[in-house]
Amino acid sequence: MKNNSQLQKNVASSISTAIGQKFSIDSLNSITGGCINATYVVNDGNRYFFIKMNSAGSLFMFEAEYQALLELANSNTIHVPHPVNTGLYEKHSWLVMEYLPLHNNGNHHKLGEQLAAMHRVTRASFGWDRDNTIGSTPQTNTPGDDWLDFFRDRRLQYQLRLAATKGHTGSLQKAGAALLDCLDDFFIGYKPVPSLLHGDLWSGNYAFLENNDPVIFDPATYYGDRETDIAMTELFGGFTTEFRASYEACWPLDSGYETRKLLYNCYHILNHLNLFGGGYAAQAENLILRLLSERNG
Numbered sequence: 001m002k003n004n005s006q007l008q009k010n011v012a013s014s015i016s017t018a019i020g021q022k023f024s025i026d027s028l029n030s031i032t033g034g035c036i037n038a039t040y041v042v043n044d045g046n047r048y049f050f051i052k053m054n055s056a057g058s059l060f061m062f063e064a065e066y067q068a069l070l071e072l073a074n075s076n077t078i079h080v081p082h083p084v085n086t087g088l089y090e091k092h093s094w095l096v097m098e099y100l101p102l103h104n105n106g107n108h109h110k111l112g113e114q115l116a117a118m119h120r121v122t123r124a125s126f127g128w129d130r131d132n133t134i135g136s137t138p139q140t141n142t143p144g145d146d147w148l149d150f151f152r153d154r155r156l157q158y159q160l161r162l163a164a165t166k167g168h169t170g171s172l173q174k175a176g177a178a179l180l181d182c183l184d185d186f187f188i189g190y191k192p193v194p195s196l197l198h199g200d201l202w203s204g205n206y207a208f209l210e211n212n213d214p215v216i217f218d219p220a221t222y223y224g225d226r227e228t229d230i231a232m233t234e235l236f237g238g239f240t241t242e243f244r245a246s247y248e249a250c251w252p253l254d255s256g257y258e259t260r261k262l263l264y265n266c267y268h269i270l271n272h273l274n275l276f277g278g279g280y281a282a283q284a285e286n287l288i289l290r291l292l293s294e295r296n297g
Helices: 005-019 060-073 108-119 147-165 171-181 183-187 227-235 241-250 257-276 280-296
Strands: 027-031 038-043 048-054 083-089 092-098 132-134 137-139 206-208 214-216
Touching (some): 005 083, 005 092, 048 060, 060 083, 060 092, 060 132, 108 214, 108 241, 147 171, 147 183, 147 257, 183 257, 183 280, 257 280
Antiparallel strands (some): 038 048, 048 092, 083 092, 132 137, 206 214
């Protein structure tokens, strides 16, 4: 966006319309860290906004994220950036949010407490009112009453089929099919409720405000088993023991979580395989084989 004055004018105009006041971009700074979208902080000398942008030529991803941020904000449980608007100019699409000065450390106890409160927000069915993305991968959220069917068909099976189209066939697909056939075995005596989820809760998607309050962002929201969010906090690390203790003090995890977390994280490993390839194929297959072994053991 830095070298495209017409694009900047269109973004500024869209912000003006959204806030009902004249806004012009006097300063624009690129922010590093994302691997899918370019990110910027813009200001007019007084007001600051955070912008995510890509050149996919579609608003699908950003419109879904806009609605997800509203869904999380309306839960009145944990802070999220307020979405301002989305826009499209030629092939460039964007999402504008309030700019929040963020810090790496803060009140981890409150993070656990508020995430548990967010998970207490439920609805009648699993899924959501619209589809969205997990990273840049489409994520189907067609509502359903049965969690096993939802997770089998709209999560694991979708990723396995996508992996097959990318050439990951053979033993991975054989193991994956065996796992899909025995999902019931991981849910004996456990019946999750449709909790409001962040959906992509790794350590890069939370931070803290200047007052130490937690904030979460970059959601892949839907309503599902709360354990999926907690499982992802363990996948790549970056969450404190204080966070986990605080969460479980509010809502203890059920028996069987230590195995189900592997099942839920299999979805994210398969998604990383489909996004990035490489060693994720072996990691996904080994994880599936471990699940099959624990199921049979």
